[in-house]
Amino acid sequence: MAYDPYSLSGIFWLLIFLYLIFMPQMKHQMLVSARRKLMEKIGEKRGSNVITMIHRQESVGFLGIPIYRFIDIDDSEKVLRAIRSTPKDKPIDLIIHTPGGLVLAATQIAKALHDHPAKTTVIVPHYAMSGGTLIALAADEIIMDPHAVLGPVDPQLMNYPAPSILRAVERKDPKDIDDQTLIMADIAEKAINQVRDFVVSLLRDKLGEERAKEVAKTLTEGRWTHDYPLTVETVKEFGLNVSTDVPPEVYELMDLYPQPIMQRHPGVEFVPSHGDRGRAGK
Numbered sequence: 001m002a003y004d005p006y007s008l009s010g011i012f013w014l015l016i017f018l019y020l021i022f023m024p025q026m027k028h029q030m031l032v033s034a035r036r037k038l039m040e041k042i043g044e045k046r047g048s049n050v051i052t053m054i055h056r057q058e059s060v061g062f063l064g065i066p067i068y069r070f071i072d073i074d075d076s077e078k079v080l081r082a083i084r085s086t087p088k089d090k091p092i093d094l095i096i097h098t099p100g101g102l103v104l105a106a107t108q109i110a111k112a113l114h115d116h117p118a119k120t121t122v123i124v125p126h127y128a129m130s131g132g133t134l135i136a137l138a139a140d141e142i143i144m145d146p147h148a149v150l151g152p153v154d155p156q157l158m159n160y161p162a163p164s165i166l167r168a169v170e171r172k173d174p175k176d177i178d179d180q181t182l183i184m185a186d187i188a189e190k191a192i193n194q195v196r197d198f199v200v201s202l203l204r205d206k207l208g209e210e211r212a213k214e215v216a217k218t219l220t221e222g223r224w225t226h227d228y229p230l231t232v233e234t235v236k237e238f239g240l241n242v243s244t245d246v247p248p249e250v251y252e253l254m255d256l257y258p259q260p261i262m263q264r265h266p267g268v269e270f271v272p273s274h275g276d277r278g279r280a281g282k
Contacts, residue, residue: 031256031257031258034256035052035253035256035257038249038252038253038256039052039253041249042093042247042249042250042253043093045247045249046091046093046247047090047091048090048091048092048093048121049082049086049090049091049092049093050093050095051079051082051083051092051093051094051095052094052095052096052253053071053075053079053094053095053096053097053098053109053135054095054096054097054098054254054257055070055071055097055098055099055101056097056257056258070098070099070100070101070102071098071100071101071102071105071106071109071131071132072101072102072105073102073104073105075101075105075109076104076105076106076108076109079094079109079112080108080109080112083112083113083116084112086116086118087118088116088117088118089117089118090118091118091119091120091121092113092116092118092119092120092121093121093123094113094120094121094122094123094135094139095122095123095125095250095253096122096123096124096128096132096135096136097124097125097126097127097128097132097254097257098127098128098129098131098132099127099129099130099132100129100130100131100132100133100151101130101131102131103131103134103155103191103195105131106130106131106132106134106135107134107198109135109138110134110135110137110138110198110202111138113135113138113139114138114139114201114202119140119141120138120139120140120141121139121140121141121142121143122135122136122138122139122141122142122143123143123144123246123247123250124136124142124143124144124145124148124150125145125148125246125250125251125254126145126148126254127148127149127150127151127229128148128150128151129149129150129151129226129227130151130152130153130156130226131153132150132151133150133151133152133153133219133230134153134195134198134199134202136150137153137199137202137203137240138202140206140241141241141242141243142235142240142241142242142243143242143243143244143245143246144232144235144242144243144244144246145244145246146232146244147231147232148232149229149230149231150229150230150235151226151227151228151229151230152219152220152222152223152224152225152226152228152230153195153199153219153220154192154195154219154220154221154222154226155188155191155192155194155195155220156226157184157187157188157191158184160184161222161225161226162187162188162189162191162192162222163188163192163220163221163222164222165181165184165185165188166185166188166189166192167222168181169181169182169185192220192221195220196216196217196220197216199212199215199216199219199220200212200213200216203215203216203240206239206240206241207238207239207240211239215238215239218238232244
């Protein structure tokens with residue numbers, strides 16, 4: 001049989017093409033399996049059902065194209081299903097890492113977590129802003145890394161903070177305000193009241209009616225910008241049950257949600273000290 005180099009070359013490039021298509025998916029499945037094993041370990045150690053809602057960029061698509069995540073309806077459906085499947089006498093640990101997302105989805109998750117009969121804990125290893133904070137407020141206990149942060153929950157309308165819309169209208173003469181802006185102001189007022197009332201419903205049994213109203217007002221009135229970091233010390237001042245005893249396995253779990261390498265050099269590198277279970281090049 002004659003030697004056909006073109007045929008071998010074609011097979012080689014076909015294999016390369018298949019590798020580029022399937023390797024990202026295979027790596028992703030390996031990560032998913034490792035996460036589940038570690039979640040089971042955390043659950044056994046704490047006697048809880050562990051649920052995660054981690055929003056980072058993962059290379060799971062063709063050629064490793066990243067997917068950008070935030071709290072959406074798909075998240076609320078899955079978290080609600082996980083809460084429903086948890087026995088009523090079993091505690092829940094919800095590990096969250098999120099910039100926020102849809103108020104509707106975050107509200108559904110927060111209500112379901114609040115209504116679970118057994119103890120509920122939200123664990124924040126890095127940050128849980130906006131809708132993530134709303135969910136954290138629903139828990140019986142919040143465990144934060146000493147340098148983790150939450151954020152305000154003031155509603156955002158068309159990329160504008162609802163409180164800022166109301167303040168802008170208040171500063172202008174009514175005859176100088178167009179109908180669209182007045183409509184936006186009306187929606188903004190409704191949105192603030194709705195979120196504020198919901199926060200009170202989450203905090204009433206923990207803080208009492210009056211204190212719950214004070215905290216809800218602080219978090220929704222636009223006192224800070226929407227991305228303002230609320231530290232552990234600030235959250236404790238609200239009177240919430242907050243600790244900084246994040247289980248070490250949670251940090252290991254976060255390592256299994258890698259950011260895609262979209263640049264030539266990592267922005268941060270470190271050499272782990274002796275006994276450090278972290279990895280370099282994060």
